[in-house]
């Protein structure tokens with residue numbers, strides 16, 4: 894019998910969650926004892942990806958993301974989407990500055 898690889902788990906520390914996350918049912922009832930690797934398919938390219946236990950711990954406890962937040966993009970698409978967002982922001986900044994100049 895072929896055994897499925899056991900998903901890695903990491904102990905969770907919900908006390909490190911954001912204030913918003915602490916208002917969740919998961920926190921109130923202490924449902925989250927550990928994080929486990931979550932497999933998913935990238936919404937954009939369809940590649941199978943893993944939101945690892947360690948990435949979850951970092952997202953919820955270090956970056957204080959909301960606890961219900963999950964991933965829909967693979968690492969490559971995520972990076973690309975961040976790049977596009979940064980370019981848009983830079984573009985918007987330039988546009989606002991040029992607008993200010995013409996209004997003055």
Ligand SMILES: [Zn+2]
Nearest residue numbers: 935938967970
């Ligand atoms: Zn992708």
